[in-house]
Amino acid sequence: MNGSIQNPMLSKAGALVKHIKSQQIDRDEAKKSHPTFYRNLEEALDVRRGTQSLFSIVQSNWQTKNAVDFCSNDYLSWNTTGLIRTHFLDELSRYPDFSVAAGGSRVMEGNYPYIEETEAEIAAAHGAEAGLITSSAFDANVMVWTALPRPGDVIVYDALVHASTHEGMERSLAIRKTEFLHNDVDSFRETLLAIIDSQPLIKQGKRSIIVAVESIYSMEGDVCPLLDLVEIAEEVSHGHGNIQFVVDETHSTGLIGPKGYGLVCELGLEAEIAGQESIQILARTFFEALTSHPLWPSAQEKGLLSVPLAAGWEERPYLTHIVTVWPRQKYIYWLYLHLLSCSFFVLPVKQPIVPVGESRLRITFHAENTPAQVTALVEQIFTWMEEVMDIEQGKTQKKVTRAAGEVYVWMKQEGLRGFGMV
Known part of the structure; x- marks a missing residue:
């Protein structure tokens, strides 16, 4: 050095x-003569640049x-080693008639058998009833949290869940969104008990609490104490089964569990890959x-x-x-x-x-x-x-x-x- x-x-x-x-503020004087719409956009960008x-x-x-x-x-390292490319081309050669254009959304005649078969394989690998392929993990979180909560439901989320989860929660029909301290099992228990005490329909088992956590938090690098959280949920729900978890496995898939299927599949199992x-x-x-x-x-x-x-x-x-x-x-x-x-x-x-x-x-x-x-x-x-x-x-x-x-x-x-x- x-x-x-x-x-x-x-x-x-x-x-x-x-x-x-x-990241520098744009000081081009000529842009001051631009139409209002573009000047306003530049001013908004300059706030971030500043x-x-x-x-x-x-x-x-x-x-x-x-x-x-x-x-x-x-x-x-599947991308840098070329492994993904190799398997993609091999798979493509097995399906010479594979359509590379959907022709429409999946609900408007754009669906095809291959993607359904792939979703079924993914679901089976994770022990789930069904699977759905989305364009990105961000979109998946927005879709899930927009669609799942019903009127009267409550969302409980870890304080450090991803921005995409927050965006989906804001669009949801849940009557309340409450955070608990990051990876804090005591805070989680207290939060659940407070909601159950304040929401009669949840206490009666007629509405649900949906819990948002991540298996690995990408900006902290720590692991969710998922097993402890599940045990607490079972304990305080008194058999109603109305506390359900949505686990974001974005940063654990491929890394944790048998065949890299993630933290949920890993609990109680010990398989590893090279x-x-x-x-x-x-x-x-x-x-x-x-x-x-x-x-x-x-x-x-x-x-x-x-x-x-x-x-x-x-x-x-x-x-x-x-x-x-x-x-x-x-x-x-x-x-x-x-x-x-x-x-x-x-x-x-x-x-x-x-x-x-x-x-x-x-x-x-x-x-x-x-x-x-x-x-x-x-x-x-x-x-x-x-x-x-x-x-x-x-x-x-x-x-x-x-x-x-x-x-x-x-x-x-x-x-x-x-x-x-x-």
């Missing part, structure tokens, strides 16, 4: 500059093969390298670095493939840029995805990652931390870490702002 950083991903020609520029919270589409660095992927959701086990090895490697590093105690003591899932990791039977690293809030982009300079691509997560003051870096492990890459990632986290400690202790004249400093030089030249710039 001595000398100038030459990684092309930090240069003015890389994808990073496109992302940073997309807080660096505008979502924009740019080239992903890891897809250019210039960086190690610690950010995508390709957990089993891809899953390799990710477990990577997660254990990460936590072992992190917690055994000489600087780890100092990182916690000084509040420079926090990894919530590191506490008690040895005792957990299952380690998730998602780990969140929390630098001190003002250093989020410093660490992100440092790792990028070392060709490690992780995901900085800020508001509006998470609340203000809870920004973190999200690291995801994939079957194609190696223990050596994970160990090197941890080493670079602590290399960065040493730089920060030197700055805070006045051991250097620098005001910013090396990688961030290099980026901020050309940001200033371009008149760009934000992203932790000092």
Whole structure:
């Protein structure tokens, strides 16, 4: 890390500059003469740009093969290894008359046998009565929560369920939506009891409570205590069977349970597959390298670095493939840029995805990652931390870490702002 950083991903020609520029307030005076409709749109976008919270589409660095992927959701590396493409083409060759255009919605003559057969296979794999393929997980949550709750029903949801669940709940017919503290079984019990006491029809078993949880929470990396929640629901419902669960398995399918069918299928079972086990090895490697590093105690003591899932990791039977690293809030982009300079691509997560003051870096492990890459990632986290400690202790004249400093030089030249710039 001595000398100038030459990684092309930090240069003015890389994808990073496109992302940073997309977050800058548009000061083009000519646009003030545009029609009102377009001016109003730009003003709304500038609100997001001003807080660096505008979502924009740019080239992903890891897809250019210039960086190690610690950010995508390709957990089993089926995309990067070409496995999905191979199986797709093989399947397509088995059905030469397969229609690639529906010709309409499924309720308007656009249905066909192949998709029904696929849905039946998916349902059978999960032990369900039926299955329905949707265009995305987001759409699935919106559809489920819009359609399922009936008038008089109540929705109880974990405080950290996905935005798509909230969007669906807002469209539902439920008379009430109540959250319980994240993964807190006591809060869950208290919430259920309060609803049962206040809603006579639910107490009589004539209306239902529908519970929204996720098997793995993608911005926290922790696992839902589903079995405990189900036991509590059975206990307080007194045999009415009117407390039902909807479990979002987006980030557990393929990773947990027999054949990767998810947390629901995993409960009480122990089957594993090779891809899953390799990710477990990577997660254990990460936590072992992190917690055994000489600087780890100092990182916690000084509040420079926090990894919530590191506490008690040895005792957990299952380690998730998602780990969140929390630098001190003002250093989020410093660490992100440092790792990028070392060709490690992780995901900085800020508001509006998470609340203000809870920004973190999200690291995801994939079957194609190696223990050596994970160990090197941890080493670079602590290399960065040493730089920060030197700055805070006045051991250097620098005001910013090396990688961030290099980026901020050309940001200033371009008149760009934000992203932790000092």
